[in-house]
Each structure stands twice: as structure tokens, then as C-alpha cells.
Amino acid sequence: MLHPFDPGYVQEPFLTLVTEYPEADVYPSGQFRIEWGPVFHRGRLDGSARVLVIGQDPAQHETIVRRILAGEAGRRLQGYLARLGVTRSYVLVNTFLYSVYGSVKAGTRRDPRLVAYRNRWLDALLVGSRVEAVLTLGTAAGEAWQLWKATAPGQAFPVAHAAITHPTQPESSSKGNEPSLATATKKLLENWNAGLQLLSPALAHPDAPRPLVLYGSTWADGDRPPLPETDFPAGLPAWMHEQDGWAKRAGKDDLAKRRNITITVPKGVIP
């Protein structure tokens, strides 16, 4: 069986970008889990992307596989891209390089050094590119996009943009309350449908053209597809991209949790 993989950072400017990322002076350790290192991207860095996605920040699964949007949010996003006929020609970056701890202060979020580094990635991925649609997940990502759009390269690059609700916003906003979760999910899917209707006509070159089918009022089968092996580093086992929920932060208090990631191979993988 062949195992395609993502070779990662093999060309400029990415080779340089991943060697000179901002650290604790820009991402304060009171607001970010900088101790786990930055996680940069997922998807195509070779110029073949038609859709650029800006997410928020990496969590525990992303920290292990060293690619972003690899957990629940990533799988929901993958289903969204599939509805647009985009199965391969995408590239994803985050608003923040490090995992958010608590909340991010406005001064940090708008730190010119933080913004400038992210804009170098957006310049590299957009200027002169074939990207036809931009998708931002959540408010911080929407702001990140506006900050790039305000730059000279951003102004000179007209592209369709949809700012949609973050994929796991229903879970974070409903805090375990089932009726709230159902309401928030329905609202998210309406919001996502509006985004699909905005981006679909702009995508002249999807990988697998298909008629646009909108979401219903709840998640359905196929809305959380496994992520393709080709997005991940060589040698990672299939369960790391086909499943989620296998990495947790465990510990008796906040500091212990912050110091920990516990990985458990899903049931059924070991014969």
C-alpha cells in the first residue's frame, strides 16, 4: 500500500519562514502554550492551492502531527471544502502560531510583529497565486484577513472571501447544554451555507466539480470525513488522520494539564 505524505517546507520562502518564527516576546506565555512550539500549516505549499483557509490556533492533535486543523475542527472544514469540490487544492494557515491559553489580549492580537509574520505567509500563499477563494474560520481569523487586505499586496489581490463561524463554536458556546448545542449547530450550518453560496461561484477550478448541496440543520453522515494522508508527515499511522479524540490534555490542575498531552491509540487499531 502506498502512503503519500506532505514533504512540508522544501521551497522558499517557506524554508526560511519556518526557521524565523516569532517567540515568547510576541506570543506571551500567559496567553499561548508556546512551550509546544509553533505549528504552521496544512495542505499545498507548491502553488497548486485554489482555496486559502485561515483558522485560529493549533490544539493538542495539531501539536502531535505538526499540521493545523487536524482534529474535530479540521474534519468539519474538510467536509466543507468537499462540498465546494475541493479535495486537494487547499492550503490552511492559522491566525496564531501557538495554541491559545485562556484568551488573547487585543494588544497581542494586533502586535505588528505578530501580524507582519502572518502577512509574510499570506503574501507567499496569495501574491501571484491561483487562489480563487478565501475562507476564514471565526472572528480572529476574519480580523487576520482584514489586516492582510489592508496591505498593498492585499489591496492588489481581489478574491472572494467568506468569513464563517468557527467549526467548533457550537461546542464552546453551549458548554455541554444539549439544546444550546443543537441551536448553535443549526445557526452555524446556516452561516456555513451562506459561505458556500458565496464561494461556490468564485471557484472556477475545483478538483472535483459537483452541484452545490447545502447543509441541513444538523451534522449528517459524511460531514466529518477523514483527513487525507497526503497532508501529513511521512510515516504517521492512519488513525492519526482518520480519527480524532486520541490526544488529550490531562492533569490534576491547570499547570499539570498545560504540561501534558496524553495520546491513546483508538480501540480496534491494535489487533
Next chain:
Amino acid sequence: MLHPFDPGYVQEPFLTLVTEYPEADVYPSGQFRIEWGPVFHRGRLDGSARVLVIGQDPAQHETIVRRILAGEAGRRLQGYLARLGVTRSYVLVNTFLYSVYGSVKAGTRRDPRLVAYRNRWLDALLVGSRVEAVLTLGTAAGEAWQLWKATAPGQAFPVAHAAITHPTQPESSSKGNEPSLATATKKLLENWNAGLQLLSPALAHPDAPRPLVLYGSTWADGDRPPLPETDFPAGLPAWMHEQDGWAKRAGKDDLAKRRNITITVPKGVIP
């Protein structure tokens, strides 16, 4: 601060080798932790290596950083290479792609498919290369070397070879008994000194030429240097290569341990 990294598998034949590795039919899950995926190498794949090292199998640290010889054994090896003046021009591969679970049967170890895949790596790293010395760690690695030497490319590639004791053999053989550990360590260091004396004259192009200084009868300061950042994937935090002991297999029974890797950020990293 700049963070050099290892770009990994960016050229043939490595691009292909990491997509078509042997799986459970060659590495039975009763003898290997195949559920964590293969881990292929550490060091230079660009033809600049002067020393080739064959280790045994990846353990839990290696599984997280996706590079081999990254834990205690790797740090001791790094000190060994430093005594030879080799600080960068090395490449390391293992006898086995997957972590050994229990022990490996002779029939598995000599499975022609297992040997053939490993020999493709050795061909790629040695034939026409600038490698001046080969180091094998432990008996399985020594056998792997002999199996390659018996092939036509192996016979046609004369090179100095030292078969030395595996770096953590003293710990595994002494099972917590302090006097046994001291005796086994002394014996290992004598064995390592013989290897240094064999390889040192063969190394015409060390990175940092220095007079050969042999080990004493116990480990000394500097014998376990941190591993260089440039050997690891982009974005990994410093503690993952400067320290070890941060990954453990935890669980209430053998199966639970096999399914688990628990990562704990070392003390002092989070301010």
C-alpha cells in the same frame, strides 16, 4: 533566534522509500508496535554524511519527533560521534522501522522483504557516497550490516566498520541493580573505546578535527550532549531535542501501556 530544521524526505530515492514501507505482513504486530507507524532516520540525506550509523528500533521519544535515536541512546551516540569530530555529517537508520514489542523472532529479523527494504536505504546512503565509517549499535544492527555487506553493492563498498554495544545495553542488562549497571557501563565504555580507535583513523574528513580522547570507566559530563535542532522537523520545541525522559508509556496493563504515550513538558520550561 533562528531555528534550523531537517526538511526530511525531499529527494529521491527517499521520497519514494517513505511512501512504500513494509507493514504488518512483514512486521507482525505481536513483535512490533506497528500501530505507531514507521520512523525512518535522523541526520543528513543530502549526501553530506561521512558516518553511517545503524541503530535498533524507535521508542516513544522517536515516535513523537518522528526521527530515530532521539532519546537516551541517541544522546549517548551523539557524544560518541562528537569524540570522532563528527557534529553534523552523519546519517542514522535503524535495523527495524517499528518499535520492538517483546522480542523479534529470527524468521522475522531475516525476512527477505524486511531485509530488502532496509538494504534499499543502505544502497541509497552508501553506494557512491562519501561515507568513511559505519557504526552499528548492538547485535541486531551488526547483523543488518552483514546482510547488506553480503549484497553486490555491499561487497563493492569497502568501508571501516565498528560494531559496538548498544548505548542503553547497561540499563537493560542490569535491570535496576546498581553494581551490575556500573560493571556493564565500564564494559560498554571499553567496547566503545575500541570502536573509536578503529574508526578514528578511517575518518579523513571529520567536521571538527580533534585529537581522539577515550572514555573513562563511567559516563562523564558532556557524554550526553543535546541533539542539534537541525536534525528535527520544523517547529519542535527545544526541550524535545535538548532533553529526554519527557515521553513515557503509561497504563494499568500491557495493552493500556502499548496504546499510550504520555508527554510531559519538563519542569522549568513553562515560566
